[in-house]
Amino acid sequence: MMNQDPISGYRILIWSEDPDKLQTFYRDVLALEPFIKLDIPDDYGYAFKVGDSGLLIWIGKHSEVHGENKDPQRHIFNLYVHDVQAWYEKIKDRNDVTILQEPMVTPPTRDADIKKYVCTFLDPEGNCFQFMNP
Missing domain, CATH: 3.10.180.10 (2,3-Dihydroxybiphenyl 1,2-Dioxygenase, domain 1)
Incomplete structure (x- = not known):
């Protein structure tokens, strides 16, 4: 068996046609704490902290996701x-x-x-x- 580094974490990525709508829901309804907004040409999204777990939920714009x-x-x-x-x-x-x-x-x-x-x-x-x- 090959000696590999163990998996040390994970992040949830949710792609959307309209991440602004979802970020409002996750912030205002689910009360998740906004962590960072990424805004670069042709790509943007939001990361939210999930309690004290260290877990982040990322909601981002994706050109292949519709509806x-x-x-x-x-x-x-x-x-x-x-x-x-x-x-x-x-x-x-x-x-x-x-x-x-x-x-x-x-x-x-x-x-x-x-x-x-x-x-x-x-x-x-x-x-x-x-x-x-x-």
Whole structure:
């Protein structure tokens, strides 16, 4: 087996025809902290910090991406929150969000006595996210 450097991290990239619309949603609705805006000829986008995780979500302009995501459940991004119901209440009546699953108890993982919840939704361009308990 070849001796390789281990993978040391990752970043989520979401390409869009209109990253300005998405950045407003992620900043104002999901309350993600803007980290940096890249603005160079023919390319621009926004990076957001995801809590204290060190993870960044990047939303950028891409010339080959048009309209909504045609296959949204291929990738689902989990956003860990302590109160799934409160986040659901915040987004459920918005016209730019599609709720796929109202909050429900997830199957037990390690401890059957601890209930964890999940709520699945699509952002304004049809990218799939879930609010989940950590």
